[in-house]
Amino acid sequence: MCVFRPMFHSQPYPLQSGSAPFQDRLSGSPRGLLLCRGTGEEPHCEQDMPLRDIADARALFGSINGSFVGVGMTAFSRITPAHFIPSYRIVCHKKSCDLDLLKKTVPVFSLEELVGEPVNEGLESVSLISHPMVRELLAGLAGPVHLILYQNYPALESIKGEMGWRLAANPSALRLKLADRRFFREMIEKLALPAVPGAVIPLGEFLSGSYGYWSGLFGKRYVVQLVDIIQGGGRGTFFVTDPDSHLSLCRRLEEKVWRGVTINYVSLRSFIEGEAASIALCVTKNGILVSRIQRQVIDAPYCDGFVESGIFCGHSWDDMSWGDRVNSEAKRQSLAIGNYLAGLGYRGICGIDILVDGFNESVFVLELNPRYTGAFPMLSLLQMDRGILPMEAVHLLELLSVPYSIDIEALNEAYMEPLRGGHLIVFVLTAAGRPLSLKPINSGLYELSGQNGNAAFLRECASFNGPEGLGQFVVLEGPPNFEGRELVFNDNLARLCRLMFSSPITDARGRLSQEATAAARWAYKAIVG
Template identity: 25%
Template sequence: MIDFSIFNNIPIFYISPDIKRALGLELVLPNYYIVCSFYNPLVDMVRKRGGKVFCLEESEKDAVYQIKNSGQLLGHPKVLEFIQNKSKGQTPGILAFKPNLKIDILCSQYGFKKLINSSEINEKFENKINFFEITKKYFPDFHLKGTVGNLGDLNFKVMEKELSLPFVVQFGHGWAGKTTFFIKNELDWENLKEKFPQTLVKVTKYLNNSFTILNNCCIYKESVLVGPPAIQLSGIPELSENKFITCGRQWPAIDLSKEDENIINSVSEKVGLLMAKEGYRGFFGLDFLIDKNTGKIFLSENNARFTASTPFYTKLELGMQSIPLMIYHLASFFSLHIDISYNPHIVGSQIIVRKTSDTQHMLLNDLKTGKYKLNESNLEFLGEEYDPGELNQNEFIIIKEKENKKVQENEEIARIETKNSVLNKNYELKNDIKKLLAANEQSGKELSNQ
């Protein structure tokens, strides 16, 4: 068993509108509290197993929909009262998925201990344009050819000559590929330019036969701990029609040589050391593009915060009796000593199912959130449980969005988590996953009525 007793007397509050972002350590740290805006069946599942959750929607059903981010949630009077009551005179530690200025101000105002980096240092590394310039200066061998400028000032013919068609335009900020644009011709360029003429963008060469590798890392004291690489799920038609939209990740990464893994680990450590010199501490993750035609590796993005995979990844770490990177993150901010021993062999996959039509994934909207087993083409509901690290072979967790939530095109409608791999060697979903997605709608309706 891992000894977490050094955190026994430290009240920690993870502030997140969505409970899914705050999961990971809720069952292993005795004074770890999740503060979320919106109700989700996971709220009751966590409480059932002894986790502590404050859900604002349970008492503020109308006002909660005005809260758009963790900073606004932290500033709500009922949240502040809850933190004060549970802290019992001790200084509360505040976690959040992504730094923002509101959290910086509130933590300073109320004397909270902020357990994430400042919004200023996050911007320095996470902004795609800033990081593009960093890779160009410090990691030229892993820099993807491109340019930066206001979209309205850039010339299509020049871009076409330098990068050839098609090429890719990205804004400085965006989530899951939603501000990444594929430019196939001058009309695509002019349409985008007309909408966002003053937007600072990076324009890069399009790699027509590539895949994305990602990892989770943590700066702890003088060390940079680097997790095993995963392959990003994107360009999979069953999950999204947009090839740039992220639809999950799988550990281990397929078709990644040991040599390439060593290069990715080495570059990740060097990036972490560079960040540490600027005062950055704790969790971050990197994205790498690998060109399958040439084998060349490019350093793509820096998620200078907790990553989208952090909760799921943490559960897998705990399932292997490995000290999670989140624990090293907390120890870094509390200046606590933990022996450095980190080399887990992570196996697991997280699929994000996005809306591509009104009916394509109706089944997942009908199912309860919980644990399932796939028997031939039918889903067997095993119970309202959530702990990916405890799953057995051929078991899955399905987490659906709220039934009354309005879901836009390419937004998440459900996620599937498993301790199995989900891709074959052709980068396609395995047959059992296709069966899971296509399991008949009637089964889902029967399960939802149990």
């Protein structure tokens, strides 16, 4: 069995006096939790503590009073801090098949597991933290309670004071401003970065124009994005390739509502051939941290049938070179964006989606994601496997205003080292609102068997480096564990599980390997039937 094993979990902890009444329920085992006591004031230092590796990160976080709680829809999405925060635990929404395996690494409180049934009222941090059982849990922890969030919401800011919480996230107003595609276009213009020809226009104006009119402005193929859809992953994105696809899209938008959201504006851009990729940034007081270019898996073969296009399905990390000119240009644009965000008060991780035109050695920034991105936690796990300080550790120290110092140039140099691995998201795919009876499967290591599309379970494993070769993969972050119950999903892009690979899963042109495609198809069939 291979599991994540942070050093501070190597021995059971004694239950301390005055500890929280929910500790046993949270840990899922008889042992207690080590809780840091104190007033919550930051430690006084004559100089900033150096941050060079995981050991330094453990020391820094160990010096902070209070309790740290990762908040997410799934437990695995918040797994990284378990490697460097001694008092860390996770509160999640979903009851997934990997919970027992992850609890061997970190205490996990699953709301659905506790109530014994699916909880579908709201799927963001606000609804999770507002649940009475979760509030009771958090109230019993040693204060202050530091909540590590995917992203911030106004409702959380309005109640954090009365609850004594500290939010490890940027202000919600800033996050919402940066997520607006109109802000993005303005930023690209101000920074004079290469831009894909396009414009943001009212929906009514788009609907009144013909394919001939818009193709005359943006080319025979163009991309339409619904500006009011702020949830990413390809939601609200359409590729128009001919008069029929334009007419079909206009008919779908006649009611001016998509995915339950009223649509007021659309973004139109020319379609440019190239490879989809992303870059993770971390805005710090010391400068901007920048990851290596990461190949994205978009519109994978196992995701056919979607009306929308540009569906994000995962990443592939490899040691293939993008070329000096592309790498240099990607870094230049990343630093420009990072410094611009720093000037607005943004701190911590954000992501940019880019398009790499390898033929012309050009880089175009397509989108800004002011939050954790789809590359995490896999990127952090790959970095730690190479002995590199994960970007998430710096991200949290920035948001918590903890004094520290880093060698920004040395860390950026380490982040440019090639990583090898990949991950894929397996989606529900079916029409929204259709009941599904899902089958639970073991979390762990699997191997494709023969040519029949099946896979065999080998052993429990929660580490991406467990697989040997492309024929092996790890299933985590799902599926939902409610055998015999019909579940209803309101989003066909809801996630069933994540597959992790120890090797790259795409070729030099970004095409998904046959083995990775087969693994995703098997997982879907095994879960959905």
